Amino acid sequence: MTADPTARTPSRTRTRMLVLLAAVAVLAGVAVASVLHASARAERREQAQPGGPEVTAGRVALTDGGRMVFRNMAWGPHRDELTSVPATDPAGPRTASGVKCLRFYAAAGTGVCLQAVHGPVSDTYRAVLLDARLNETHHYDVPGIPSRARVSPSGRFAAWTAFVGGDSYAGTNFSTRAAIADVRTGKLIPSLESFRIVKDGRGYRAADVNFWGVTFAADDRTFYATMATKGRAYLVRGDLTARTVTTLRTNVECPSLSPDGTRIAFKKRVPGLPKDAPWRMYVLDLRTLRDTPLAEPRSVDDQAVWRDDHTLVYALPGDYGADLYETPADGTGKPRRISTAAVSPAYVP
Numbered sequence: 001m002t003a004d005p006t007a008r009t010p011s012r013t014r015t016r017m018l019v020l021l022a023a024v025a026v027l028a029g030v031a032v033a034s035v036l037h038a039s040a041r042a043e044r045r046e047q048a049q050p051g052g053p054e055v056t057a058g059r060v061a062l063t064d065g066g067r068m069v070f071r072n073m074a075w076g077p078h079r080d081e082l083t084s085v086p087a088t089d090p091a092g093p094r095t096a097s098g099v100k101c102l103r104f105y106a107a108a109g110t111g112v113c114l115q116a117v118h119g120p121v122s123d124t125y126r127a128v129l130l131d132a133r134l135n136e137t138h139h140y141d142v143p144g145i146p147s148r149a150r151v152s153p154s155g156r157f158a159a160w161t162a163f164v165g166g167d168s169y170a171g172t173n174f175s176t177r178a179a180i181a182d183v184r185t186g187k188l189i190p191s192l193e194s195f196r197i198v199k200d201g202r203g204y205r206a207a208d209v210n211f212w213g214v215t216f217a218a219d220d221r222t223f224y225a226t227m228a229t230k231g232r233a234y235l236v237r238g239d240l241t242a243r244t245v246t247t248l249r250t251n252v253e254c255p256s257l258s259p260d261g262t263r264i265a266f267k268k269r270v271p272g273l274p275k276d277a278p279w280r281m282y283v284l285d286l287r288t289l290r291d292t293p294l295a296e297p298r299s300v301d302d303q304a305v306w307r308d309d310h311t312l313v314y315a316l317p318g319d320y321g322a323d324l325y326e327t328p329a330d331g332t333g334k335p336r337r338i339s340t341a342a343v344s345p346a347y348v349p
Contacts, residue, residue, distance in 0.1 A: 052076070052320070053094055053341055060084045060097035062106045062132040067348045069111075071101050073320040074341035082113070082134065087307075087347055090324065090339040099134045103146045105305075106130075106346040108155030110183050114146035114162075127160045129183055138186045143177055148254065148303050149344070152216035152223075156183055157240070159214035159223070169212075169253065169301060170276050172231055178211040180223075180240070192225065195238065198246040199229075206230065211245075213254035213303050214238075217261055224255045224264060235264070235284070249289055253279070254303040256312075258329070262286055265294075265304045265312050265329065273299065281314070283329050292331045305345050315343045 055078045060069060068090055072083035078096035082104060085092050101113035102125075111130035116123045125142040127149075144164035151158050159180045166174025180189045192211040197204040210228045217223065223238040227245060235252035236245040256265045264286060267279035277299035282291040294312070304314040312329050315322040320341035327335040 053091070053339075055083065055094040055096050057098065058095035060095055060099075060134060062109050062111055062130070062134070062346075062348060065348055068345050069104070069106060069348060070324070070339075070342045070345040071104055072096060072341065073318075073322055073343055075320065082111075083342075085339070090342075097134055099130070101344070103149040103160070104344040104346065105149040105151050105158075106348070107151040107153050110151050110155035110158065111346070112149045112151055112158040112160060114142060114149055114160055125162065127158070127179070127181070129158055129181065137183070138181065140179070140181065140188055142179075147176065148178075148213050150214050150216060150303075151183075151346075152220055153218045153259075154220055156220045157181065157216060157223075158183055159216070161212040161214070168276075170278060174210075176210045176212040178214055178225060180214065192238070192245065194243070196242075196244045197227070197236075198244060199234070200247060204229075211236075213256075215255050215257045215264070215303070217257060224257055226253045226255060233269075235266070249284075252284065255284075256304045256306060258283075258306050258309055260309050263329070265306065266291075267300055267302075277301075281312070281327070283312075283331070294327050294329070294331055295333055296325070296327050296335045305347070307347055313338070313345055 052074045055074055066087050067084045068087045069082055069084050072078055072081050080100040081096040082099045083094045083096045085094050103114040105112055109132035113128045113130055115126055125146055127140045127142050128136050129138040131137050142162045144162035145167055146162050148161040157180055161176050161178045164175050164177050178192045206229045208229055211225050214223055214225045221240050225236055227234045227236045232250055233253050234247040235249050236247050238245045251268050252266045254267050264284045268282045269278045270280045279299045281294040281296050281300050284291045300314050302314040304312045307313050310329055311326050313324055313326045316325055322343040323337055324339040324342045325335045325337050
């Protein structure tokens with residue numbers, strides 16, 4: 001009987017199988033090595049973004065005079081942490097605290113930090129009140145995406161705003177909620193919508209009222225904010241004792257009261273600008289209610305911070321998410337970038 005030349009002997013089959021398994025093992029090894037190499041490269045890139053600020057862990061306190069504290073946006077292990085630099089060298093080396101915030105502000109040794117709480121299905125948010133050493137004293141649930149944060153000059157009150165519908169001020173299809181907490185007692189006013197509204201000298205009620213962008217005066221009673229209703233935005237003056245808000249003028253958003261209490265920096269919608277970038281920055285004289293345009297030619301979607309009575313600091317989009325700029329508050333000069341990869345600054349005097 002003649003043997004079938006196509007028949008494979010067991011030894012030949014076993015050899016072919018071993019060769020095949022070896023090839024598979026080599027390919028798998030190459031794939032694993034490629035993944036590990038890419039992961040390591042990404043990790044190195046994240047930890048030391050070329051040209052990014054130098055950030056190291058250390059002590060950050062809200063009583064260290066002459067400092068600027070802000071949310072660090074640089075990629076790496078300290079991204080989103082509260083970080084400190086000398087106010088005179090805002091682009092210098094950074095000291096990171098380990099406390100992460102999406103929005104932040106501080107005054108008189110009190111901080112407010114709006115945080116994301118990561119869950120298995122979706123994120124939730126909370127407002128955390130901090131003492132001078134960044135230790136939590138109170139926290140509150142926030143019913144939406146954090147947007148604005150402020151502390152009164154005395155450190156007595158903290159305020160924050162969140163989007164409960166939509167995620168941008170550029171259009172009109174959004175809903176916000178502004179809350180104020182008493183830092184000493186922990187008592188919370190969950191929404192300014194509970195306050196009595198005086199509009200154009202008369203009591204006013206409407207289902208579409210929204211508040212955002214609280215800023216405090218030095219008397220621990222007066223505050224200012226934006227109120228929107230029927231498609232118009234108003235600057236309102238609030239009274240924490242009487243629990244009222246009174247309209248002052250239209251087309252004022254995200255007000256920020258000057259340290260001397262005489263002026264308000266704000267963003268104003270200007271006809272003819274793009275719908276997604278409709279604002280220019282102005283400063284309003286509270287005595288005359290006349291406003292002055294600032295030298296910043298770009299649309300600023302931020303609640304500006306007064307570095308002092310003469311200079312405003314604010315965020316604009318940047319390579320890491322946001323950069324900080326400053327411009328004179330009297331409309332002269334020109335804006336300049338003072339720090340990359342930074343947002344939500346607060347100055348410690």
